[in-house]
Amino acid sequence: MENGCSCERKTITKELLQGVELAKQLRGHLGTNASSVETRDLLVQSILTSYENALRLLKWSGSMGSTPGIPESPLSINGSPQSEDFDKDNQESKESSKKRKTQPRWTDQVKVSSEGVLEGPHDDGYSWRKYGQKDILGAKYPRSYYRCTFRNSKNCWATKQVQRSDEDPTIFDVTYRGTHNCSRGSQAVPPPASPEKQEQKLNNHNNNNNQQEMLLKFRKSLRVNTEGLDNKEMAPPFSFSSTSFGCSKNDNLNFSPTALDNLGSFSPSFMSPATPELNYFSSSHCQRNNFEGAFHAQCCESYLTELISVNTSATNSPIMEHWDFPLDPVEFDPNFPLDTPGLFS
């Protein structure tokens, strides 16, 4: 009960702190000619996202009042920490269907290139294995079900569903469930894609190529930095296209904390290659259009903590946990009364 409130508050505080920190960075960038427009755009976008998240949290907690009861919320309604649910999930592997309700869920839309030309990177760095396909009532196309390849070896229970859009067959709705316990599944370059397989995810706002490029670089950086962490079970097909931004797989990118700061607002792609009709998704920024569950997940700090720890090297958290800024508690009091009337009006 009270824990829930406190969790929400902390999460909101975190978001706001992130916003503050990003604003500071932006100010720094504005004072110099050295930073690129892209970087500034990124910072602005990050700040907006952060504040939007905070506002959403406020709205959500406000609409919920003191009455728990959001269905499908990964945040355990009865007050039990999300991490407990996850632990249970891991233990009760045979009761997988019971996980449906407890795991965070969010959807993404993926647009597939009709030309089959690689316009960006594909995949999310995770390895998926198809375990089912089902015709869905009212849907033209069947829905495909995928789970993490490392379900058994690493007890990773992340799953996803891929549903081709009826209206636009080039669009795929991808629903993710659960978070990866495994570290990022691969770092290898994907095999040459056939035209059919050179499908990719395009952002709904893909006219912002600069931002996409920055994201790609960031993801590339992540990949580079996680190489060697998990070599034993690297699944080969997921990586960035070397043509995406002129970097080969072996390029060593500077991946400094500064770079992370500059790009940290982007969560890594949740896309994956694994479906016959769409083998390689490229990532996009901020494409997530439905944070069902996952958004609520932010409200529980234990869940947050787990996500952060789990995703140290390979994140697929629905939230922006990359922001590991050295926050200065003196400049912004975490205990600041966020429910102060008029504060956000």
Add this chain to the structure above:
DNA sequence: TCCATTTGACCTTT
């Protein structure tokens, strides 16, 4: 032989 995909059956949820 190993691993991924396919697909019908079964289970869970609504």
Add this chain to the structure above:
DNA sequence: AAAGGTCAAATGGA
């Protein structure tokens, strides 16, 4: 009861 989701045997490719 119907629809959605998962399991697991069969199958095929490397």
